[in-house]
Amino acid sequence: MNRIKINQNKFRYFLLFILLVSPWFNANYFDNVTAVELGTEDTSFYEINPCKVSLAEYINADFQSTYKKHYFFRYNNYSSISCFGKVSGIALQNDIFNISIGTNSFINIILQSIFWIILFSFIKKDENVKFVPKYKLISTLLTTFLLIYSVFSQKRFYESQFYVFDFEKLSSYFFLFILFFVIVKIFLDVITPRMGSMINYTPFLFLFIGVLSGFNLTLFTIPFLFLGFSSILSFENKKLNLIYLLFLAFWINNANSAFSFNTDKLRGFTSSSFDLNAVIYWSLFFILLVNGLLTFFRQHHVYFNFYKFKKYYSISAIYIFLLGLLVSNLPIFNFLTYYFFGQQKYGVKNSNPFLVDIFNNNEKIPWRGFYPSAESLGEFYGLLICFIVYSFIKSNKISKLDFISLMLSGMGLFFANNKTVTILVLFIVLILLITEFQISRSIRFFLFSSFLLIFVFIVGFSNLTYPYEFSSATLYDQALKYKDPSVTSSSLDLFINVYEKETILFHVFSFFGYISYLLNRSELWGLFIARYSPNTNEFLFGSSPLNLSQHYSEIRINEPGSLLLPHSSILSMFVYFGILGLLLGLLLYIMKAYKWRENINIFGLLLLFYILINLLKSDSINYFSSFILYSQLYYLVTNIKNKDIFK
Amino acid sequence: MENEVIEICGTYPEGFQKIEISSNPNYIFINDPNFTPVKVWDIDQNSVLVNSFIECEHYVTGGWNYNPILNAEAIYQNRLSMVLVFSFAIYMLIKKKQLLKNE
Numbered sequence: 001m002n003r004i005k006i007n008q009n010k011f012r013y014f015l016l017f018i019l020l021v022s023p024w025f026n027a028n029y030f031d032n033v034t035a036v037e038l039g040t041e042d043t044s045f046y047e048i049n050p051c052k053v054s055l056a057e058y059i060n061a062d063f064q065s066t067y068k069k070h071y072f073f074r075y076n077n078y079s080s081i082s083c084f085g086k087v088s089g090i091a092l093q094n095d096i097f098n099i100s101i102g103t104n105s106f107i108n109i110i111l112q113s114i115f116w117i118i119l120f121s122f123i124k125k126d127e128n129v130k131f132v133p134k135y136k137l138i139s140t141l142l143t144t145f146l147l148i149y150s151v152f153s154q155k156r157f158y159e160s161q162f163y164v165f166d167f168e169k170l171s172s173y174f175f176l177f178i179l180f181f182v183i184v185k186i187f188l189d190v191i192t193p194r195m196g197s198m199i200n201y202t203p204f205l206f207l208f209i210g211v212l213s214g215f216n217l218t219l220f221t222i223p224f225l226f227l228g229f230s231s232i233l234s235f236e237n238k239k240l241n242l243i244y245l246l247f248l249a250f251w252i253n254n255a256n257s258a259f260s261f262n263t264d265k266l267r268g269f270t271s272s273s274f275d276l277n278a279v280i281y282w283s284l285f286f287i288l289l290v291n292g293l294l295t296f297f298r299q300h301h302v303y304f305n306f307y308k309f310k311k312y313y314s315i316s317a318i319y320i321f322l323l324g325l326l327v328s329n330l331p332i333f334n335f336l337t338y339y340f341f342g343q344q345k346y347g348v349k350n351s352n353p354f355l356v357d358i359f360n361n362n363e364k365i366p367w368r369g370f371y372p373s374a375e376s377l378g379e380f381y382g383l384l385i386c387f388i389v390y391s392f393i394k395s396n397k398i399s400k401l402d403f404i405s406l407m408l409s410g411m412g413l414f415f416a417n418n419k420t421v422t423i424l425v426l427f428i429v430l431i432l433l434i435t436e437f438q439i440s441r442s443i444r445f446f447l448f449s450s451f452l453l454i455f456v457f458i459v460g461f462s463n464l465t466y467p468y469e470f471s472s473a474t475l476y477d478q479a480l481k482y483k484d485p486s487v488t489s490s491s492l493d494l495f496i497n498v499y500e501k502e503t504i505l506f507h508v509f510s511f512f513g514y515i516s517y518l519l520n521r522s523e524l525w526g527l528f529i530a531r532y533s534p535n536t537n538e539f540l541f542g543s544s545p546l547n548l549s550q551h552y553s554e555i556r557i558n559e560p561g562s563l564l565l566p567h568s569s570i571l572s573m574f575v576y577f578g579i580l581g582l583l584l585g586l587l588l589y590i591m592k593a594y595k596w597r598e599n600i601n602i603f604g605l606l607l608l609f610y611i612l613i614n615l616l617k618s619d620s621i622n623y624f625s626s627f628i629l630y631s632q633l634y635y636l637v638t639n640i641k642n643k644d645i646f647k
Numbered sequence: 648m649e650n651e652v653i654e655i656c657g658t659y660p661e662g663f664q665k666i667e668i669s670s671n672p673n674y675i676f677i678n679d680p681n682f683t684p685v686k687v688w689d690i691d692q693n694s695v696l697v698n699s700f701i702e703c704e705h706y707v708t709g710g711w712n713y714n715p716i717l718n719a720e721a722i723y724q725n726r727l728s729m730v731l732v733f734s735f736a737i738y739m740l741i742k743k744k745q746l747l748k749n750e
Contacts, residue, residue, distance in 0.1 A: 080716070081723035106727060164720035178728050182735045189742070 012118050019115045020340065023107075026085040027054035035061035038090065038097055046090040051083035055101055058087050059332070065099065066332035069351070073335035076100045077161050077214035081107060101335070105161050105214025106179060108339075112212055113183045113219055115340060117190050119208070126196035131299040133192070139229035140184055146225060146284060147180045147217065148173055153277035154216055156260050161214040184222055191223050195296065196303040202632055203313035205625040206371065206380050207320055210342040211268035218268035218624050219342065221289060224296065228288030231295045244287050247581060251544040254537055255279040261549035264563050265372035267344040269624040274549035286545035293628070297635040304636060306646050310387050314405035317384050320377070321408040324348070324369020324415075337370065345372040353415040367415040375567070375618045376626050378418025381409040382425045383610065383629075389429050390603050390646065393436045419458050420519060420617055426451055428606045435602045459518065468514060473499075475513035478526025482557045489533035489555045519617045524567040530557045532575070542578035546622070551575050569614075569621035592638045604642035607633055651712050656685060656703035668705050676702040687711040 035057040036045045046053070055073075058065075065071040076088050079102030088102035133139065151158050155167050166172045191198070210220040231237065259274040271282045327334040327347030334347045353367040366374035388406045392398045398406075413422060430451050434444060456464065463471075476499055479492050488496070498505045516525045533555045534543070543550050548565075566572055573582050593600065593608055600608075611630050620626035636645050653659070668674045679699035687703065688694045689711045697703040 080720050081727070082719070106724065110727075110731075164717055164724070175724055175728055178731050182731050185735070186738065 009122070012121060016115065016118055019111060019118075020336075023085045023111060024055040024101075027052070027057055035087075037062040038065070043090040043092055043097070046087055050088050051079070051086045051102055053087045054085055055087065056085075058099070065097070067330050069329075069331070069349075070095055071097045071099060071331045072349070073099050073101055073331055074346075075103045075213055075335075075339065077103050077105045077108065078163050079104055080163050103213060103339075104163060105158075105212075108213040109179060109183065109215060112339065112342060113187065116208060116210060116219055116342070117187055120187075120190050120194065123194045123197055123201070125193040126303070129193070129196040129300070129303070131195070133227060133230040133295075135230050135233045138233065139226050140188060141181075142229045143222060143226045144177060144181045144184050146281075146288070147184070147222075148176050149277075149281050150217060150285070151176060153275075153281040154272045157216055157263070157272035183219075184226070187219070187222055188226055195223070196300050199296075199300045199304050199632065200308040201312055202629055203309070203316040203380075203384075205628055206377075207316045207323075208341055209268075209344065209372075209625060211344050212342065213339055216263055216267055216270075216272050221269075221285075221624065224292030225285070225288045226292065227295045228290070228292035231291040232288070237291055237294060241287065241291070243584075247541050247577065248283050248287075250537055250541040251279050251283055252276065254535075254541075254543060257550070257554075259549040259553035261547075261552050262563065263344075265345040266548075266565075266622050268342075269546060269627070270622060271544075271547040271549055274543070274547055274553070278549070279544040279547065282546045283544050293631055293635075297632065297639070301636060301640055304640075304645060306391075310384075310391060311401065313384050313387065314401050317381060317405045317409050317412070318401075320370050320380075321412050324353075324367075324371070324412075325351075327370050328353075341370075343370070343372065364414075364417040366417040369412075369415065373619065373623060374416040375418055376620055376623050378413050378416035378421045379614050379618060379620060379626065380629075381412040381416065382418065382421035383633075384409045385413070385425050386428050386606070386610065390432060393432055394646070420613065423455055423458055424610055424613060426454060428610065431602065431606060463517075468510075471517040472510035472514040474522040475516045475526050475529070476509070478523045479529040480526075482527050482530040484556045484558055487556055489529070489531055491529050491532040491534070495529055521567055521617055524564055525571065527557070527564055528566045528568075528571055531555050534578075538578060540578045540580050542574070542576045542581055545576045548572070548575065548622075565619045565622065567619055568617055569619060570616050572619060572621055589634070596638045599641040600637060601642040601646075603646055604637040607637055648708055648712075652704050652707050655687060655707050655712060655714075656697075656700055657682075659704075660700055663700070663704075665704070666701065668701075669709075676705075688713040688715055 031052070033049050033052040035053040038046075065073075079088050081104045083102030084104050084107050086102045087099060089100040091098045091100070152167070152173070158165070159167070205220060208220075210218045212219055232241065255274065255276045255278075257274070261270070261272055261274070263270050263272050271278045323333075323337060323341075324347065327337050328349065328351040334349075337343060338346050347370045348368050350365075350367065353369070355365045355367070356362045357365050366378075368374035368377055371377040371380075385406060388398070388402045388409075391402070413425070430447055433439065433447065439447070476495055479495060483489075483492060494505075495509060497503075498509055513522070516522045531551055531554075552563075566575075570582065570586075573585060577585065589612070611634060614620055615630075620630060666674075676697075676699055679701075682699050682703075684696050684698050685703055686694050686696050687706050690713050692713070692715055695706065695711065697706055
């Protein structure tokens, strides 16, 4: 039996190796075209011979491109199947070679899915899990149809990703059906018997992000969509679904204009357009995901094992840290990790994580390394530090793995320059020390004073000395700065009115402005106000989940030059669900925790606080990995006796 | 067919009237300076450069609507579908066999 298992594993490793290497060898080795080294300014050979030389041949001829920093390999999904893995063009810009490698979205989805499914198959099957999803076949088919609809509803995005695909022909969708059905079915077959263990593997979602190249889709959402269908068909979560239906009616009624959105680092978990079909698809996607997650947590929370979870978290953190250094230094790794880890965005080009901005008081520049967002990465590291410290306090022991990951997470957090998380981590450690140990008053005083000193140092002493009137007005000033003279958003209109007439709302907005100032969010939230222009319905019910297209396209502003997200999940939720949805969500968040208060220990409470503060000042909800991790932690803290979870 | 003409030759000019060319062996196509020449192919991959919308429409409706690039890709996609279906069938067979074995 063991021998069969070893052979199976060997075969899997062999397959992984083949999948990693073979695509880049695709070429006609019997023609007369031989790869050449790139000249200083000569790219003519590759302009004359596009799709003739494989990546492997090219690297063989010009090996320095794999490690020299003025080379960048980039995927070109809009290539024919025959061009897959070949050099489709090279462009020289400002002494930087951009080497375009032909890939094809349909081949990508097969290769990447098989690669990740094989990785999943290494996880041992759960023998004790008795949960069998209901309506398996129907849910599988419905999941497949939903994925096809995702393509249909975002034609504009896919037109630039599919080389040849007639969006108007039914037969094209039949091809998609075969593709999606095979992947969905095999993926579900592999993951269903392992679902119990999966609850401990969620930190790996930060490493294997799972976004398919050429698609606005994350492969790892499939099991949740499937469970979502199964749950809805079984009439579970009726109240939630009914309220959601009411919101859906408003969103559909409101979707009478069309906008598009460059998904950038949110690809796979945000809509690329705003129109009726996109609104319907992303609304369905979101409610199915929520239903699926609830079923997943309900059925499998008993398999949560803090020790395993922390172990996998540490492993992920170490790999993410090391990969960050690797991808920023070696162009070929930057290229390959994007594909095989399913990144939304290429790893950072800047290889110096210590860089500071000399034009801004030597402020440290956030360094995101491998992950698409420095801020979310900081949260990821911060949470791990809290887990390790808590575990150390409780057990008085620290494993080698934990120690290494603690060190690297500390460095990672410094590189990411997430000051709020740094303060939160220190605060959590301080509270844990005080509550878990018998500490004398003098030591307590010392600890609190030290924390306050560090807090002042991180926030900046000078920032705390400005008068309230000045600090609270920065948000308003920033919003005005980004306003285009020709058009004003309805929210900025309101702000102008309130600030000019100093109505009762003035004090509320001022306080909000002061918070934004303290959190260093004045500019980003100011941008949000300059953009956000809801009508009454949108203000009350939002414009549909995971859709920022309207928000980013409706109102012209003085563009800051790059995509700057609202940097607040609360503001994102405000756009998605309106004031009613936001208040309802926050109420549920607090009520659920309040009802469960007797079973929540100090660490659970601190975790809820950590999540809430980060929801206030970061875009975490817009990243699938963070969304799942925070949902899971929230569910565990508010549904299981905390002393049992964090054993 | 109309869609195919639009796809290859561009939109129909305003007031376009189809002329019966096939019955007139002496018909000579006149170059249209405002028309960007288009290369069209037949099924045997013979190609011809057309210089006016009338000429283009005539060829495309006459079967010169073959696009070698699109066609090659369509063939690849068909093969890909077949490989997928075949692999899936094998996968299902192995799975079934394993299930029977476990029982």
